[in-house]
Amino acid sequence: MTSDARVVVIGAGLAGVTLARRLGELGTPALVVGEEEHRPYNRVLLAEVLAGRYAPEVITLPAPPALVRARVVGIDRSAREVRCADGSAIGYGTLVLATGSNPVLPPLRGLFAAGQELPAGVHAFRTMDDCLRLSAAVRPGVRAVVVGGGLLGVSAARALAERGAQVVLAQQAERLMERQLDPGASRLVLRHLRGLGVEVHTECRVRDVRCVGGAVRSVELADGYALDADLVVLACGVRPRTGLAEDAGLTVREGVVVDGALRTSDPRIRAVGDCAEHAGTVYGLAAPALEQAAALAGLLTGTAASPYTGTRSLTRLTLHGPDSPFDLAAFGETDVRPGDDVVQLADATRGTYRRVVVRGDRLVGGVLVGELGTVGALARAWEGAEPLPTDGGPLLHLLTPDGGS
Numbered sequence: 001m002t003s004d005a006r007v008v009v010i011g012a013g014l015a016g017v018t019l020a021r022r023l024g025e026l027g028t029p030a031l032v033v034g035e036e037e038h039r040p041y042n043r044v045l046l047a048e049v050l051a052g053r054y055a056p057e058v059i060t061l062p063a064p065p066a067l068v069r070a071r072v073v074g075i076d077r078s079a080r081e082v083r084c085a086d087g088s089a090i091g092y093g094t095l096v097l098a099t100g101s102n103p104v105l106p107p108l109r110g111l112f113a114a115g116q117e118l119p120a121g122v123h124a125f126r127t128m129d130d131c132l133r134l135s136a137a138v139r140p141g142v143r144a145v146v147v148g149g150g151l152l153g154v155s156a157a158r159a160l161a162e163r164g165a166q167v168v169l170a171q172q173a174e175r176l177m178e179r180q181l182d183p184g185a186s187r188l189v190l191r192h193l194r195g196l197g198v199e200v201h202t203e204c205r206v207r208d209v210r211c212v213g214g215a216v217r218s219v220e221l222a223d224g225y226a227l228d229a230d231l232v233v234l235a236c237g238v239r240p241r242t243g244l245a246e247d248a249g250l251t252v253r254e255g256v257v258v259d260g261a262l263r264t265s266d267p268r269i270r271a272v273g274d275c276a277e278h279a280g281t282v283y284g285l286a287a288p289a290l291e292q293a294a295a296l297a298g299l300l301t302g303t304a305a306s307p308y309t310g311t312r313s314l315t316r317l318t319l320h321g322p323d324s325p326f327d328l329a330a331f332g333e334t335d336v337r338p339g340d341d342v343v344q345l346a347d348a349t350r351g352t353y354r355r356v357v358v359r360g361d362r363l364v365g366g367v368l369v370g371e372l373g374t375v376g377a378l379a380r381a382w383e384g385a386e387p388l389p390t391d392g393g394p395l396l397h398l399l400t401p402d403g404g405s
Contacts, residue, residue: 006031007300008082008090010072010244011098012040012064015273015289019096020064022297032064033082033090035071038128039063044286046131047152050138051159053320056128075248077266094268094300097245097256098293101238101274101284102126106147109208121216122209122232125156137231140164144231145219147206149176151317153235154189158319160233161196168199168227170206170219180315180330184346185353185367192319192326240275240282255282260307262296272296279310287313312383314375326351329375332365332382333357340364361387 007023009016012034020030034040038056045059070084081089103124105111111122118124123134138144142165146157149171157169169176175186176193190200201221208220209232219227240255251257251265255277262270262278273289276282283289288311298304314331336342336357344355352370356363356378363382368375381388 006092007094007096008033008092009096009098010082011100011273011275012036012067013098013100013273013289014042014044014061014286015100015293016040016096016098017061017064018290019098019272019293019297020066021062022294023300024065026297026301026303028301029066030064030096031066031068031090033068033070033072033084035069036127036129037069040067041128042286043126046125046128047155047159049128049131050125050135050156051162051320052135053162056132072244075244075269077248077269080268092268094270096296097264097269097271097275098273099241099244099275101240103234104236104239105234106206106236108206110211111209119209119211119216120214121230122234124234125152126238134231134233135163138163138165141166142230143228144168144233145170145227145229146233146235147219148235148237149173149200149202150179150235150237151177151315152237153233154193154319155317156233156235157193157198158196160231161193161198162320165231167197168201168229169193170204170221170227171200171202172205174203176200176202180334180367181328182334182355182367184344184355185328185330185369188351188353188369189319189326189328238274238284240277240284242275245269245271245275253277253280260309261299262292262308270296270300278308281310283311283313285313285315287311314379316372316375326369327372328367328369329372329379330365330367331379332363333359334365334367358388363388 007030009030009032012032017040020032023030040061042059048054072082073085074083081091083089103126124130144160144165144167146153146169157167161167176189205222207222210218216232219229242252242256245256246252256271256275258271258276258278264271272292274284291311295308316329319326341358346353354368356366366378
């Protein structure tokens with residue numbers, strides 16, 4: 001294939017590999033350029049590897065037929081080439097940025113005192129290498145502090161507790177997973193983590209990482225309270241990886257700006273996944289990345305002409321414990337506006353919680369904890385954005401399989 005016709009994908013994560021696979025199925029092979037030495041893997045399942053539940057090879061993705069191990073350092077738009085760190089150049093007809101995101105490293109005192117490397121014992125938790133280094137450092141009784149109580153921080157804290165670590169989770173917001181969960185569901189997550197022995201501090205800000213001899217010894221909070229630590233895990237969110245796009249002169253806001261055809265400001269360059277910003281939104285989740293990859297495969301091969309219009313994504317999380325798994329799901333808007341109706345069912349004995357928000361005659365969001373048998377029906381009602389029946393009975397059936405009887 002000539003470079004004028006070649007599709008080149010930068011990034012061997014979930015979005016890039018899925019796109020290449022779909023293109024291959026549609027008769028348009030793509031070359032994937034990835035810089036990680038590991039086989040492509042599902043980043044969503046890294047916490048299961050850290051917990052020891054899965055071996056690393058279990059979460060690998062089917063490798064694309066054409067995969068080059070290289071670090072791309074620049075894009076020459078006029079020559080339609082990507083330049084690699086080893087001095088090689090790869091020509092493209094269509095270039096797809098699937099560069100993903102980088103972990104946010106908070107500006108804590110002591111974090112980079114010795115240079116640009118994290119001190120010994122301080123770990124980001126984004127890549128397979130991060131996961132393997134952290135896994136090698138965990139042993140029963142080790143004192144671990146997780147900074148950040150979002151989806152990633154909660155998953156990391158649970159995994160470390162399962163490995164026998166003494167875990168403290170420090171969350172700056174007033175509750176855990178505040179971006180996905182309402183207060184009621186967040187309290188159940190808190191109760192579950194405490195049941196695993198995790199000590200949780202909310203509404204606290206980490207100020208300093210204290211190191212001795214280049215290794216972490218404690219984490220200091222803004223109120224002066226110090227947490228002894230052998231390990232620190234930074235789970236403070238992610239930021240779209242847009243450096244290549246910026247250097248190439250593409251339009252970048254929070255992410256690489258794309259239209260409904262997932263085109264950047266250069267029509268020969270597309271973007272999908274965590275690095276892409278569509279209609280002002282950077283999703284940073286697996287479901288939108290997969291949907292964008294499927295849409296772009298159809299657009300590039302002419303098998304689908306419909307533009308990408310956005311993703312209504314559902315967040316699911318399973319926290320394993322000594323007894324039974326703790327399942328939760330959240331979708332749409334969970335914050336209530338004036339005039340909204342709220343339907344809530346809770347069973348403290350069974351540890352279940354269901355709450356949905358109705359605006360006018362439409363379901364706009366919900367949170368479910370515990371038994372998730374109804375989540376599929378609720379998600380379909382939300383995704384379809386169809387008017388709900390006015391008598392409320394069918395909604396009750398969506399919330400309870402037995403219709404509340």
